[in-house]
Amino acid sequence: MSGFTEFGDENMPTELTSSRILAIVDEKGKSKEQLLSILLAIQKESGENYVHEKWAQIVANELDLSLSKVYDVLTFYSMFSTGPRGKYIIEVCKSTPCYVSKSDVIAQIFENELGVKMGETTKDNLFTLLYTACVGACDIGPVAKIGEDVYGDLSHQKIAEIIKTYRGGFECQK
Amino acid sequence: MSKIVQFVSQNCGKITPDSVEDYIENGGFEGLKKAFTLKPTEIIAEVKTAKLLGRGGAAYPAGAKWEQLLEIPEFPKYIVCNADEGEPGTFKDKLLLSQDPLRVIEGMTIAGYVFNSNDGYIYIRGEYAAVQKSFQKAIDHAVQQGYLGTHILGTDFSFRIHIKTGAGAYVCGENSALLNSIEGKAGRPRIKPPHLAEVGLFSKPTLVNNVESFAAIPIITQLGGEKYLSYGTSDSGGTKLICLSGHAAKRGVYEVPFGVTLRDIIYDPEIGGGIRDGKKLKFFHLGGQSGPCGIPEQLDTPYCYKKLRAAGLAVGSGAVVIMDESICVIDYLKSVTEFFIHESCGKCTPCREGNQQLYNILCKFADGHAVHEDFKIMKRLVDAMTNASFCGLGQSAAVALSTCLTYFKDEFEAHINKKCPAGYCFQERESGK
Numbered sequence: 001m002s003g004f005t006e007f008g009d010e011n012m013p014t015e016l017t018s019s020r021i022l023a024i025v026d027e028k029g030k031s032k033e034q035l036l037s038i039l040l041a042i043q044k045e046s047g048e049n050y051v052h053e054k055w056a057q058i059v060a061n062e063l064d065l066s067l068s069k070v071y072d073v074l075t076f077y078s079m080f081s082t083g084p085r086g087k088y089i090i091e092v093c094k095s096t097p098c099y100v101s102k103s104d105v106i107a108q109i110f111e112n113e114l115g116v117k118m119g120e121t122t123k124d125n126l127f128t129l130l131y132t133a134c135v136g137a138c139d140i141g142p143v144a145k146i147g148e149d150v151y152g153d154l155s156h157q158k159i160a161e162i163i164k165t166y167r168g169g170f171e172c173q174k
Numbered sequence: 175m176s177k178i179v180q181f182v183s184q185n186c187g188k189i190t191p192d193s194v195e196d197y198i199e200n201g202g203f204e205g206l207k208k209a210f211t212l213k214p215t216e217i218i219a220e221v222k223t224a225k226l227l228g229r230g231g232a233a234y235p236a237g238a239k240w241e242q243l244l245e246i247p248e249f250p251k252y253i254v255c256n257a258d259e260g261e262p263g264t265f266k267d268k269l270l271l272s273q274d275p276l277r278v279i280e281g282m283t284i285a286g287y288v289f290n291s292n293d294g295y296i297y298i299r300g301e302y303a304a305v306q307k308s309f310q311k312a313i314d315h316a317v318q319q320g321y322l323g324t325h326i327l328g329t330d331f332s333f334r335i336h337i338k339t340g341a342g343a344y345v346c347g348e349n350s351a352l353l354n355s356i357e358g359k360a361g362r363p364r365i366k367p368p369h370l371a372e373v374g375l376f377s378k379p380t381l382v383n384n385v386e387s388f389a390a391i392p393i394i395t396q397l398g399g400e401k402y403l404s405y406g407t408s409d410s411g412g413t414k415l416i417c418l419s420g421h422a423a424k425r426g427v428y429e430v431p432f433g434v435t436l437r438d439i440i441y442d443p444e445i446g447g448g449i450r451d452g453k454k455l456k457f458f459h460l461g462g463q464s465g466p467c468g469i470p471e472q473l474d475t476p477y478c479y480k481k482l483r484a485a486g487l488a489v490g491s492g493a494v495v496i497m498d499e500s501i502c503v504i505d506y507l508k509s510v511t512e513f514f515i516h517e518s519c520g521k522c523t524p525c526r527e528g529n530q531q532l533y534n535i536l537c538k539f540a541d542g543h544a545v546h547e548d549f550k551i552m553k554r555l556v557d558a559m560t561n562a563s564f565c566g567l568g569q570s571a572a573v574a575l576s577t578c579l580t581y582f583k584d585e586f587e588a589h590i591n592k593k594c595p596a597g598y599c600f601q602e603r604e605s606g607k
Contacts, residue, residue: 073359078343138420138493
């Protein structure tokens with residue numbers, strides 16, 4: 001593989017090893033058209049919801065792409081991040097159907113409950129709070145999406161319960 | 175008489191979505207079987223008779239699109255289903271994808287047969303990760319039962335469907351941007367011509383249709399174009415899945431025949447059920463963020479492509495967002511424009527800069543700092559965006575603003591005098607908005 005430099009796994013940013021990245025590339029298919037799904041899978045496995053430059057470089061080498069082409073994709077699509085984020089990404093929908101259902105109030109409740117502002121990550125690295133565009137659940141707005149799950153008809157009480165559940169789940173896993 | 179119908183959505187909520195047996199028991203794959211007895215030109219003739227207009231939002235006649243692709247002699251051809259349902263207020267494709275995926279698969283397979291194509295792609299937005307999984311199950315089951323894959327139903331025809339994921343980009347709903355995204359690139363739109371029928375996916379001739387369009391194909395093939403057309407009006411064939419949200423009393427997806435009125439859609443007890451909490455309707459926003467807004471005076475307009483267009487309205491994606499009297503038009507438009515600032519791909523200047531400048535002016539109105547000159551500046555910006563933007567996103571981003579400037583000029587004027595008729599702006603708020 002031209003330009004491929006093997007580096008020790010101890011240098012990897014988190015537990016994702018270079019061999020694991022290669023395995024993901026193989027699972028998804030070693031072709032350029034699989035770039036998005038490869039990067040999404042890496043991001044999901046990272047535990048910190050991001051794609052490190054070193055992982056992007058491995059993918060670039062494997063698919064015979066320049067690193068800048070991979071970054072073109074990583075920075076174009078809103079689901080990707082090139083820097084570490086919380087274990088759970090809480091995305092509050094701010095598109096108009098949710099907005100007229102008072103999603104701004106919902107966003108504020110999340111900020112207060114988590115003690116962070118929009119765009120920030122909690123100190124325990126458990127939650128990152130973001131806005132999102134429409135997630136296609138306007139019949140139950142205002143909504144927030146956490147991972148693949150969408151929570152609707154949000155109220156202060158519901159939000160408190162959701163956060164408690166995710167905090168609890170995290171502790172159980174520990 | 176009931177205003178709603180169950181035609182394309184007849185199986186939704188009633189069958190096990192990925193069960194081939196359930197699907198067949200409810201008439202599934204009859205369209206495909208019939209298709210195998212017909213010539214491609216005969217199927218296209220039925221689609222044309224049906225007057226099926228593209229259900230993604232652009233309303234391009236499906237029959238004409240199919241005819242153009244059939245005439246192109248180059249192979250392979252690709253069948254692509256646009257399931258990048260990112261239009262705010264639109265969630266009808268999700269209903270079909272998650273509750274009747276085999277109908278979408280059957281529609282794509284019939285298209286594959288018509289164009290002698292062996293590969294179909296369905297591009298499902300990244301936000302619908304759960305739907306991607308359930309759709310894959312439906313594909314697997316269809317392959318196991320011989321309705322998809324090699325030698326379908328014992329014929330020489332083979333067709334595979336590949337799921338491709340999006341990763342959060344509204345602009346990928348634009349067909350050429352979507353193809354770039356399937357190819358693993360950033361989803362920026364392509365310049366046209368060449369049209370996608372000539373130079374599409376992997377530079378090969380390609381058909382791109384919306385989920386709801388493909389879902390109508392088995393019905394049209396099985397029952398014939400005439401029958402499908404008869405559900406709608408003479409120029410808008412069939413039915414439409416509409417999505418009610420905002421301040422509608424009963425939010426959700428409903429299937430209506432073309433020709434019902436907007437009043438039916440918003441107030442019929444079986445559909446919207448009126449305005450939530452007994453409030454008054456102020457305005458509605460049709461067809462998505464890039465669609466026009468309408469006012470109560472237009473409620474008797476029939477919901478069909480021709481009549482809505484004549485009234486300055488549009489079907490678009492089928493989104494119907496309802497706003498009650500508590501909503502300030504300026505504040506609403508700020509939210510719409512913020513969306514376009516976020517979703518503009520940045521490729522062309524009119525869209526990238528135009529939306530930002532419109533937003534700045536809307537903020538001036540909301541803050542009470544606007545002057546009459548701002549109306550002229552807005553008009554100039556809207557003209558530049560509409561005429562000079564690279565793709566449909568920028569060209570239509572200011573449609574809602576333009577319609578509101580027509581219907582709610584008084585409300586804009588009032589803001590110049592630091593008055594908000596809805597009582598929203600110029601208020602002290604804790605959130606510090």
